[in-house]
Amino acid sequence: MHIRIDTILDSIADGVFTVDHDWRITSFNRAAEEITGVSREEAVGQSCREVLKADVCDRQCVLRYTKETGREVINRTVYIINAKGRRLPVSISTALLKDETGEVIGAVETFRNISREADLRKKLEGKYTFQDIISKSHKMQDLFDLLPDVAASTSTVLLQGESGTGKELVARAIHQLSTRKNRSFVAVNCAALPDALLEAELFGYKAGAFTDAKKDKPGRFKLADRGTIFLDEIGDTSPAMQVRLLRVLQEKTYEPLGGVESIRHDARIITASNRDLQELVREGKFREDLYYRINVLKLVLPPLRERMTDIPLLVDHFIRMFNALQNKTLQGVDSEALACLMAYDYPGNIRELENIIERAFILCKSEMIKKYDLPEFLRSEAEGKQAATQEQPSSLREIEAAFLVNALKKNQWHRAQTARELGIHKSTLFRRIKSLGISIPSKPDMQ
Amino acid sequence: MAIALAASQDHIATVFDSADSFVIINAGTPEMQKIESLPPGLSAMQVIKILRDFRITVLLCGAISGFSQQMIEGADILVIPFLKGELKDVAAGFFANQLGDPSFFLPGCRGWWQRMATEKGWEEAPSCTERLRIQRRRGRS
The missing domain is CATH 3.40.50.300 (P-loop containing nucleotide triphosphate hydrolases)
Structure with a gap:
């Protein structure tokens, strides 16, 4: 019977979990895993507020309200923070959980991710x-x-x-x-x-x-x-x-x-x-x-070229937006494509980046946007810059290192000036230089 | 240097935005010295102003949105997010360099923290001395 209930719960598109009298999670379905980013193994046995991470958990717990009053809560919108640090609007409903004799053994909460609807409404x-x-x-x-x-x-x-x-x-x-x-x-x-x-x-x-x-x-x-x-x-x-x-x-x-x-x-x-x-x-x-x-x-x-550190954030934002608008589930851009996007100057600023991502959405056939989903002019510019450095970055760290080295070279290795151009604090730049292992040439070598 | 813990009663607030107070600890005297009550509904910028007024350099908190974290880090305050537990335990864990213990992380969030640590160039799980060193370096620059 347990297996059947789990199977049924896993087939539901809404997140569902149950708690016992101590607010410990006793079951957690697949949709709940997807929405919260917390696996069933990690969730079961934990306090529900620590798993759901909703803005109401500490001060106005909805499950507590249901357990104390016996009243259901239906479709209340709250915000949760998922395991990736994304703030999502969810619509939650709660009810008492009773055994076959009618005795209350805990509570059940269902929740639905409504971020797509919220994004579309905002748009x-x-x-x-x-x-x-x-x-x-x-x-x-x-x-x-x-x-x-x-x-x-x-x-x-x-x-x-x-x-x-x-x-x-x-x-x-x-x-x-x-x-x-x-x-x-x-x-x-x-x-x-x-x-x-x-x-x-x-x-x-x-x-x-x-x-x-x-x-x-x-x-x-x-x-x-x-x-x-x-x-x-x-x-x-x-x-x-x-x-x-x-x-x-x-x-x-x-x-x-x-x-x-x-x-x-x-x-x-x-x-x-x-x-x-x-x-x-x-x-x-x-x-x-x-x-x-x-x-x-x-x-x-x-302009965007003075805040290049924002490009990965903006790309992520546009992917979420176009996923909602076009009902797709693209996961992101791969490292080669991101390197191309980071190598461009964007005379049309954020609107141009948005158009590039929209175009890639039309062409992309997989879950990740690849270099060849990007416009030709962008690829050739990136290839030109990569040929100059003779290196092909293969990870996000390498992309960042290559980007910082280019920026430093452009500013004659002057770190404060580079930080100003990139729009970041100079101490942040110093920290990144050290953590990425970038060596600054001594003065006679600088060019 | 001072650290702040985003609190809800006697524990780390599960969600940063719903913290009811900041517990502030000045380095050198690792005792909880000041509790600043937070009215509900403060914007990220109002929170940053409070943190700046108390010269906070490290914020220990529960779940936080990427947006709020970026805003706070933009004000040169180091954020150590997705923590849980009683305030005294988390503070003791921070000063003893033991925040890497899984018991301090919200369920499902340790992997996220490790990715962030790699991105920020921290070698391992949270290390008090590493962050103190970063903060001192920031203070000089």
């Missing part, structure tokens, strides 16, 4: 938090430090960074951290529309303002009321539009097309540009007064 709703910005580079950590204070303030924010560095993601994160998070986040690409359309889009219009304006249409500022409006590519707006935006910023009012009355707005304004606005001001292409209005809080996003 659809665009509700990104700063936890969705993936980085361990020092440059980005410095930025993270500032975000709560930036979010708490009401001042205008200017995000500057190359295309594809995640300006909109940071803008959304600021919105989600702010007290306005329950109101709308409205994004407008100022470079995408000609002036007249942009004006109608931002400020709306009144019926009769032009031939086809049959009824009033609210603008983006209206939609972002008590929320946040994100004006992307503000450096590409015309001088006339810059004057209108200056007025909106200065007086916090705007007039819809065809309207006669000024409307007061209460939208937090976040602007972004991939161009150097100060340079545009010097060239006379951007109004100085508008620049100072929007440059109250300026955050500069580093």
Whole structure:
């Protein structure tokens, strides 16, 4: 009978485990092993909180609630940390476990991994938090430090960074951290529309303002009321539009097309540009007064080539995302493919990396993305760099060592300068140099 | 140098994010000196600020997400995760270089810890002297 129950439990897609009166696990099915990353052998006999590792285990144990009240809990969402350190949302349900005489002998918990649904929902709703910005580079950590204070303030924010560095993601994160998070986040690409359309889009219009304006249409500022409006590519707006935006910023009012009355707005304004606005001001292409209005809080996003240590993390993130979107189960990239990805400069930044991984998803026929699933230009660039070093790295350690040696050579073996370029702390670089056994040439040998 | 243990009552909090307090121990006087209560729902950045204020260089904790760990390590605080046990035992294990004992690891997490140790260049299981040396070197640079 025991064998049959185990077999039945193992055929269920949801994780199931049972506990005795001392909260020790007495059975643990295959899906539970997969979700938690803990094998049955390691789990049985252990305390359930140490195996499940859910955020509610220490303070609000759901099983304890069921055992103490006799009430079931159904589909409560909690977060667990699996054995790989991934935080997963799971939907849990609990019930009392009784023997054939009806006596309570413990409790049973079932749980379902809902991270795919959560990822898809996040993608659809665009509700990104700063936890969705993936980085361990020092440059980005410095930025993270500032975000709560930036979010708490009401001042205008200017995000500057190359295309594809995640300006909109940071803008959304600021919105989600702010007290306005329950109101709308409205994004407008100022470079995408000609002036007249942009004006109608931002400020709306009144019926009769032009031939086809049959009824009033609210603008983006209206939609972002008590929320946040994100004006992307503000450096590409015309001088006339810059004057209108200056007025909106200065007086916090705007007039819809065809309207006669000024409307007061209460939208937090976040602007972004991939161009150097100060340079545009010097060239006379951007109004100085508008620049100072929007440059109250300026955050500069580093390009991906200055945070190369983030590439494995980002690759892992995109693989999870495309697994969810395309219903696949790719495990990762092999070491050769990762070496290719690490050898490229990414002029298109994170968006380009995302596109490369998306393309690899289409071509990949196995569980791991291989070098030949990557675009030709990326392979040839990596091969060129490898030919220069005459070595083929075969493990992650060797890839990292080769990467650090290249970076050090590029900076004439100057470690502090290399650390700055890589966006890591110099003590971290020193530690990696030592642990990877990289020898620094003495001064006369340096070149 | 000071170490912090992410605690829930008298044991290491099973999940770092749900710790109710930090128990702080200053090196040289290996006694639990300070308990900093943590209100629930603190962000990783708020936690980092607390750790920085107490000049923490090593954090001993239970299960922690990769994101939180990266954030904390980004602030130059060494994280030794996936530990379990009573606070006094874990602290004693740390100072006696005995955190490698399987009894200190959450079920299923020892393999993860070993991979991390290899990645970080630690020779074996957690070693107090190795980490102290790293921290001293960090302090000088």
